[in-house]
Amino acid sequence: MQLVILLIALGVIAALGYFFARRKLLVAAGRTSIRPHSMPGYHGWYVALWCALPSLIVLLVWLIFEERILEALLISYLGPEITSQPVNMLGLLLNDIRNLAIGDALSREVDPALQAAAERYAALRNTARAAMLGGGLALGVAGLAWSWYRVRPSFRARHGVERIVKGALIVASFVAVVTTVGIILSVLFESIRFFSIVSVGDFLFGLEWSPQTAIREDQVGSSGAFGAVPLFTGTLLITLIAMVVALPVGLFSAIYMSEFASPGVRNAVKPVLEILAGVPTVVYGFFAALTVAPALRDIGTGLGLDVASESALAAGAVMGIMIIPFISSLSDDAIVAVPRSLREGSLAVGATRAETVIKVILPAALPGIVAACLLAISRAIGETMIVVMAAGLAAKLTANPLDAVTTITAQMVTLLVGDQEFDSAKTLAAFALGFALFLATLALNVLALFIARKYREQYE
């Protein structure tokens, strides 16, 4: 509530600041013979920005840390004999106090001590909110006063506004960097916690994957094994099948479209092929699980083969279909980039068009095509929904495409979906897998970029 009031008030003050700063400048400019440096609007914007921005920044920081500060104050109020209990019990208690204060459902009976704590919390919260409202408004007014004082014809308001705008643009472009750093740090820290429970060697080279840890100490056979090799091989098997499907189809269609097809055919077929890239992966998962897998099993039964209902072949084949447009459009780009002169030179010495394609164009476009394949592989190993819906969950070390295998991404989903605490080895394992996945895709992308740059022929 206070937040809404504060935002509206800041908006109103900023708008007023805009109009009155403009007026002040126009009046002042009318009185003197000095030509103002900046247009009146810039003076208005300068005041409005100075009024709203500092307050909003402080507000954002406050909202991020508010809950933590309140919690610390509450703990100091509760005293050491209550707060010395284990962390999760304390968390539960704090949650109940919070819920009681805002009138939500509780997990225990209300006793006077709890009631008192809740009232204390509510009082703290109210004080904090009132302080936020007052502080925010005070800061806004201070900004207004300071910038208002500076408005005069000789003041370079446009430079001020443009500095603020450029600063905002720089901050926005750092969000991408912050995201990368966030990914690396969050995944890395959780992985380190995982590796303090399970050794790196066991994870990377262990052949047994059964992440169910025992709930009680004395349970049998569920100590939890975190050997990720079956997941890596499963991922590789499915990726391999996908590439076996996608590479020929994608490459041949790219060759046909760029070298043989008439412009009409090209313009008609290309957008249709691109639909394949726009279909959500959950739809491919549906297709793999409900159409392709049963069909393959029926065919297998007809041939006397034993095909698992969640075979790697079904998931891999559908994943291959998903990455066809990747390979075809990236290879198409690489083929089109080969200069005309090479093509014409080859045709001029009497080669057929097929010979030109195979002996001249493909070698010249090879770095681009290899890069396309690497990007497609990176895409395939990071693909989640198809394998979650159509591949199995049992980790099995096998190279048989008719068998059920599981993958890194499928296991990550199984480990993290559902309610559980964030610090068991089971959930942390998902972060270790995510870290491995991130590193693998990053390496493939960097390698693809490197190949495309290093081996690209520089014509001209």
Place this chain on the structure above:
Amino acid sequence: MRVAGWQVSETSARRLKKRYRRERRLKAFGILAILIALGVLALLLGSVIERGHPAFVKTEIAFNLDISAELIKPDKLSKGKYGKVIRNALFNTFPKVKKRSERRELLALVSKGAHFQLRRMVRDDPRLIGTVQRVWLPASSDVDMLVKGSMPRDVPESERRLNDRQIAWLDALEKNGQLQTSFNSSFFTGSDSREPELAGIGGALAGSFWTLLITLILAFPLGVAAAIYLQEFAPKNRITDFIEVNINNLAAVPSIVFGLLGLVIFIQLFELPRSTAIVGGLTLMLMTLPTIIISTRAALSAVPPSIREAAYGVGASSVQVVSHHVLPLALPGIMTGTIIGMARALGETAPLLMIGMVAFIVDIPAAPFDSATALPVQIFLWADSPERGFVEKMSAAIIVLLAFLILMNALAVYLRRRFETRW
């Protein structure tokens, strides 16, 4: 020997023939590859539509419901015995059915959630109490599928979910005009349910709407601002190079990793509530940002330098050049890129699974802080359900999802065609 009007030797004629054959083979492979890709696409869409179209129709059974004041007390509407009203109506329609097991089979014709509809009706209009009303109630999923032909009648009784007796009852109902199929509007307005015949995508659509709204209002300004800086203002140095490499790599990070990031940052660190649209939107924002930045940069760089130089020439500052001239001219391209990024975010599932938007949620979310699920996640959830009735719901939800995606992409193509300037 003559080939194409030229006199050639026998060996070279043979060789030529071989070479042309190879050319034809390569061409055939190309056509075959394209046909395979197109065929698979057709198969994919065909299987979705074939399975999904029945879900847009629902089967209803009409009963004369005696809404007696004994069972539903006007002052205690929430405690009324609505199920009993429906049971009585069923037993009255088939008075000969007395055996307990047969009565249970009879009850299985009507949806288990039919009493919710009755309760809603009575709550909206309490004057109904004490009257007899003819009401169309939703049939159970098995009946629904049988009537729509998704489940065959002519197989042995042991392989059917409905036995001969139940089918006979249905035929009797149909003869009396008590059985009808109508447009399934509740599929679009309802939310998830344990009963396939009642489940709808309304909740998931609302969840997707809130999620995408958050994504759009955060990713669009941030992405455009970052792209403007990198393309128009950034000096060429190590830091900006680093940012560029970063953005390109982020665009290729698997979406599930963004889910991990959202889980750690927004849920564990900022303690935002789990499985809400706000967390989903923030996570998808981080994922969509690189797409928007890259397409915005492409649009900005397509504006010819002459425009910039002319603006500088009449005395504009660098910020004025960008905001008055370059940005408006690049806007169609930016919009196109943004719509395509949003379409991708709409179809994304994996990161939302990581941040817990997979709960079974009956209430339709009304704000970003409510628990929600999204359309693709709903499809995934139904795919996990064992009931056969969910297959058509899931396929119909896919049809709706694809329709939205086609709409968004068509809009992007339209914008590009309509406003794009060729320099």
